Amino acid sequence: MQIERLVQMVFYIINHGHVTARELSDYFNVSTRTIYRDINILTIAGIPVLSAKGTGGGISLIDGYTIDRSLLSKEEQQSVFQGLQILQAAKYPNAEMALSKISTVFRNARDSRWLDIDFSYWGSDEKEKIKISDLQYAILDKHVIRFQYFNTELKRSERVIEPLRLLFKSHAWYIVGYCRSKEEIRTFRLSRIKKLQIMPEIFERELPLDYSVVSEGRERCKLPVLKLKFSPEIAHRVFDEFQEDQVNIGEDGNYYVAAQYELNNWTVHYLLSFGKYVEVVEPESARIMLRERIYTCGAAGGR
Numbered sequence: 001m002q003i004e005r006l007v008q009m010v011f012y013i014i015n016h017g018h019v020t021a022r023e024l025s026d027y028f029n030v031s032t033r034t035i036y037r038d039i040n041i042l043t044i045a046g047i048p049v050l051s052a053k054g055t056g057g058g059i060s061l062i063d064g065y066t067i068d069r070s071l072l073s074k075e076e077q078q079s080v081f082q083g084l085q086i087l088q089a090a091k092y093p094n095a096e097m098a099l100s101k102i103s104t105v106f107r108n109a110r111d112s113r114w115l116d117i118d119f120s121y122w123g124s125d126e127k128e129k130i131k132i133s134d135l136q137y138a139i140l141d142k143h144v145i146r147f148q149y150f151n152t153e154l155k156r157s158e159r160v161i162e163p164l165r166l167l168f169k170s171h172a173w174y175i176v177g178y179c180r181s182k183e184e185i186r187t188f189r190l191s192r193i194k195k196l197q198i199m200p201e202i203f204e205r206e207l208p209l210d211y212s213v214v215s216e217g218r219e220r221c222k223l224p225v226l227k228l229k230f231s232p233e234i235a236h237r238v239f240d241e242f243q244e245d246q247v248n249i250g251e252d253g254n255y256y257v258a259a260q261y262e263l264n265n266w267t268v269h270y271l272l273s274f275g276k277y278v279e280v281v282e283p284e285s286a287r288i289m290l291r292e293r294i295y296t297c298g299a300a301g302g303r
Contacts, residue, residue: 143203189273229278232254
């Protein structure tokens, strides 16, 4: 459509600085006559397009014509640019195209060499990378998904879930959904998901309104302090996922962590992700919750 070509033409000229009518006609697959007609329309619309004939001539925009003159400050432009970089790293649909356009228009934010964002895990196979855009499609269009899941003990299970939310927390991506085999809402770490399939089946379930990984209605200072003991074998995760001032090394060689968490299903599942390498020292209520969950999972696995 003409309006789309006109917008793309402005971005193209801004990006290349100085172009010829032939170059534009080849790029947009139209005649040079159409290009000159489009330039005339842009000029009437108030876009300052300059056109010069002869040697050294061509088509350009008046110097300084960028969105730098908008209400966005240089810092705000940089924030927008970095946000798009994050979406691009997350494989968000059309983020790369948007990033290209923004980098053209926000000239002060074009140099992004200081920042490199990659959500894929070390050593990941390209074929095994989880596509955020696929999960977005499944969540928004309510498609059931199927995958193989590996727990911390490397035990594999087949899961069919109704995906309800994508979550980034504690340095990792998670999918929150209703697990049909466990008949409850579960949280799955994406790096442990293999052979993801988007199924044609549609579901109707919605995430409960009161569901929250961390209750928004409670102040952090009121959350209970969990005292945890970790085996040395899991030290790499301890230092990845807890602050330095939360970790102490005991005389027995174990790592002791004191951190505030709400006692809910997410916390229990998060602790279970450490497998046999974690022990809840206190409070007793957290020990009971974890013990009951382990018993329930063990009983379910034995059926």
